[in-house]
Amino acid sequence: MFDIKTELTTNPKEKPASEVLGFGHYFSDHMFVLDYTEGIGWHDARIVPYQPITLDPSAMIFHYGQSVFEGLKAYVTVDKQALLFRPEQNFRRLNRSNERLCIPTIDEELALEGLKQLVSVDREWIPSAPGTSLYIRPFIIATEPNLGVHPSKKYQFIIIMSPSGSYYKEGINPVKIMVEEQFVRAVKGGTGEAKTGGNYASALKGQEIASREGYAQTLWLDGKGNKNIEEVGSMNIFFKINGTVVTPALNGSILPGITRDSMLHVLKSKGVPVEERNISIDEVVEAYNNGTLEEVFGTGTAAVISPVGELKYLGDKMIINEGKIGEISQMLYETLTGIQYGFIEDTFGWTIRL
Known part of the structure; x- marks a missing residue:
């Protein structure tokens, strides 16, 4: 052809x-x-x-x-x-x-x-x-x-x-994330939803600061109000709050991750309540303070899933799920990698065998 x-x-x-x-x-x-x-x-x-x-x-x-x-x-x-x-x-x-x-x-x-x-x-x-x-x-x-x-x-x-x-030589260990308070990754109307090199170059300074303070990645907030959560490092981000998994809605400044989309399909197929909507850092802090913030994890091609064990915001540290991987994170990782390596039947029609 x-x-x-x-x-x-x-x-x-x-x-x-x-x-x-x-x-x-x-x-x-x-x-x-x-x-x-x-x-x-x-x-x-x-x-x-x-x-x-x-x-x-x-x-x-x-x-x-x-x-x-x-x-x-x-x-x-x-x-x-x-x-x-x-x-x-x-x-x-x-x-x-x-x-x-x-x-x-x-x-x-x-x-x-x-x-x-x-x-x-x-x-x-x-x-x-x-x-x-x-x-x-x-x-x-x-x-x-x-x-x-x-x-x-x-x-x-x-x-x-x-x-x-x-990616995980010694098991999936939750990482420490620092909420970026000064810089932004992208703004609505910019190039945030495109996969272009400039987005990654502009994120390096935040990553450098986070690494200097002993954190693995930066949690990016929106470029306008600096309140709504967007991405974590170069990954999409998910929160399990009071039994419901919430991820920021695609708004023009967030990359539409293929792993993100796959996770949403798996969650829905398992009957897990899922919401795609705006979620602010204040809502996450409130959920942590009242004990309903159960899991946080990033998703992307390289790691598939990256559990978050600690969030730092305005100088305060939030320890998520006692710093351990949660049940949803573990299930998603095992399901997606199971499909990718052929351990689990691909009922979604996602794979191409050569």
């Missing part, structure tokens, strides 16, 4: 041992590349050996930040098959980010086929040790050499892949 040329490497790299993988340190032998030229459209789909990108110093990505990216994974299941988890949702979200950043949308079917073929070519790069996976990073950059402030006329869409170690 699609003409994707393949050039195999003549110098394959040595694959690292699973115990040294970490995250984002090693890269597979090949990458998928697709070019865009105004007047022609997206063209020249190809799989080539992993290699540096050569760009003109005036390429617009360096000056005006026109870029978007995605993150997903490939897994080896218990029956030794390669599996992708909801990849079509990633390319759908990539196009929503494209529209916000004035980048031409891609053919989602072509992107998915390119990904399937790339994973097949580098199938042996998917690690099989428990908890490991092949992290996949599709991204688009503006490549036109021009310093004029306007959307680029040239782009490259590239997919690279990185074998990644187990």
Whole structure:
């Protein structure tokens, strides 16, 4: 259906041992590349050996930040098959980010086929040790050499892949989170709901301050009133209050996480009461003070779920569930990873076996 040329490497790299993988340190032998030229459209789909990108110093990505990216994974299941988890949702979200950043949308079917073929070519790069996976990073950059402030006329869409170690080497341990009181991640009408590099750059200062004080992540509040909760680090956030799981409603400044959406489906399928709405930091503090704040957890591709054991706000520390992982967090983690690694039947139709 699609003409994707393949050039195999003549110098394959040595694959690292699973115990040294970490995250984002090693890269597979090949990458998928697709070019865009105004007047022609997206063209020249190809799989080539992993290699540096050569760009003109005036390429617009360096000056005006026109870029978007995605993150997903490939897994080896218990029956030794390669599996992708909801990849079509990633390319759908990539196009929503494209529209916000004035980048031409891609053919989602072509992107998915390119990904399937790339994973097949580098199938042996998917690690099989428990908890490991092949992290996949599709991204688009503006490549036109021009310093004029306007959307680029040239782009490259590239997919690279990185074998990644187990996120939780010693079990799921709740993390400490600091509520950010000075900086904001994004505002409604900005680029918060797009997956673009600038959002992550603007979050680094808050992360730096939190790390300096011994906290794993920053809990971001809204950019207008500095009261409503939005995200935690680069993850979506959930609260279990008096038996109901609450997560901030998507409002234009929150990234619509695919793991977030998956968690909502699982919760509803299990009969757990769920609400998507505005939730303020004051409501969380009140729930903590009256004993109804039962669990807090973040969700994202890398960790799947990250339980929160402590929140710090205005100098006060709130210890959540005695600093232990809660029943809902544990159930969600086991369910989603069970589907991803093939331990549990995928009744949602989320997985693609290659």
